[in-house]
Structure formats: structure tokens, C-alpha cells
Amino acid sequence: MVVGERKPFDEITGMLEGHKKIMVLGCGGCVTVCLTGGHDEVRVLSSQLRMARDNAGNPIEIVEKTVERQCDPEYVEEVSGIVPDVDAVLSMACGAGVQYVAERYPGMPVYPALDTTFVGGSTKEGYYVEKCQTCGACKLFYTGGICPIARCSKSLLNGPCGGSTKGKCEIDPEVDCAWQLILDRLKSLNRMDLYEENMAVNDWRTNRDGGPRKMIREDFQR
Ligand code: SF4
Numbered sequence: 001m002v003v004g005e006r007k008p009f010d011e012i013t014g015m016l017e018g019h020k021k022i023m024v025l026g027c028g029g030c031v032t033v034c035l036t037g038g039h040d041e042v043r044v045l046s047s048q049l050r051m052a053r054d055n056a057g058n059p060i061e062i063v064e065k066t067v068e069r070q071c072d073p074e075y076v077e078e079v080s081g082i083v084p085d086v087d088a089v090l091s092m093a094c095g096a097g098v099q100y101v102a103e104r105y106p107g108m109p110v111y112p113a114l115d116t117t118f119v120g121g122s123t124k125e126g127y128y129v130e131k132c133q134t135c136g137a138c139k140l141f142y143t144g145g146i147c148p149i150a151r152c153s154k155s156l157l158n159g160p161c162g163g164s165t166k167g168k169c170e171i172d173p174e175v176d177c178a179w180q181l182i183l184d185r186l187k188s189l190n191r192m193d194l195y196e197e198n199m200a201v202n203d204w205r206t207n208r209d210g211g212p213r214k215m216i217r218e219d220f221q222r
């Protein structure tokens, strides 16, 4: 999932200066799972904003709404009846969701309440780790299902740097050395032959070269 975290409160209130009626718009997708932008977080942030503005003698009216996904025009459409009645939208989605809302409602200021941080998952409640840097050419077959790009601090593709100590990364002793994990896993799978293969020099063009990437399912094109 896409993981995000809420921006500092002062930054959010700064964006909303001058606005009297806003919609705080949550997303039922990834940011709900990572407890930063779903229905409950919309309620909490809205209450905080109302309180802060009341205390400042500058009240704000807030419409609370959460849609299934903000990265899907079908669901973004659901708030079309609300948007004309507010003067800004504060989106609690990832950066993709914010942009979908902004594109659908061109005359409406749409602000991000979150910082989108990485693609990852949780290891325990409230603890999230990065797992993938969306390089566009997945190498997990060769590395036992452990990403060398996202999880090795140096994104090394052909083995460890040699700096790890007791399985921990030399960059951060709190972090497992990804290559230690990869080697342990390949051994347990009896696939050390994969480690012996030199991985080709990475083609970073699939990563970000050439601007925004796209994926087209030809079977869905008419
Ligand atoms: S190799 Fe690339 S696509 Fe695969 S998990 Fe790592 S960053 Fe993601």
C-alpha cells in the first residue's frame, strides 16, 4: 500500500488561512489502512481544525466526507454535489488522490493534508516499513522476494557492500541488512544459484526516466 503521514498541524492550518468553509476529504484505500487518512482521521483532524479556529476567533465550517478511493474518478465524482458549497478541499489521500480531486474540480483549491512517504506495509499495528520503490522492473525473482532497491540502503543489486554487522545495515543498525536477508532466504530456498548469476546493470529508465509512467491494459481499450 501507499503509506503517508499527516502533515504538521501548523502547515495544514497555514494552507487553510482565509478559507471559511472547507471539505475534509478522506480516502478509504491505503491511507485508511495506515491510519492516516480514513474516516476516523477525517473526524479527528476536522475537530482539531474547528477548535483551533474557534480559539483564534476565526471559526471555520467543515464538511466531513470519505470516499472509497480518491485515485478513481468514479468515487471522486461522489463529492460533486458538495464541492460547489465549499471554498477549499483538504484531501487526506496520498498524492495521487489529491491530484485526482484537483483535476476533477479545476476551480477549487485542493490541499494535501498528508505527506506521501513510501510503498510498503505494516509489520505490527502502527508500524510501517518501505518495501518497494516502484522501479518498474521487478527483481524479486532473483532475490528471494526481498527488494534490494528499497531495502538495501545503497540499493545494491549484486550482493552486500560488506559493511553489515551481525545482520544489520552499516547505515543504520536498527535496519536489517537487506542482502543478509536475501542470502538467508536464497539459502533456505536452496536457490543460491540465483545469487551466483550477475544481475544485469539496472535499466533505470523504467524507474523515472521520461516523466510520469503509465500502464496500459490493451485488453481494456476500446
Ligand atoms: S525490484 Fe523494483 S518493483 Fe520489485 S520490489 Fe524492488 S523496487 Fe519494487
Ligand code: SF4
Pocket (backbone or CB within 6 Å): 151, 152, 153, 154, 155, 156, 159, 160, 161, 162, 163, 164, 168, 169, 170, 171, 176, 177, 178, 179, 180
Ligand atoms: S549493510 Fe547491507 S543493507 Fe546496508 S548498504 Fe550494505 S548491503 Fe545494503
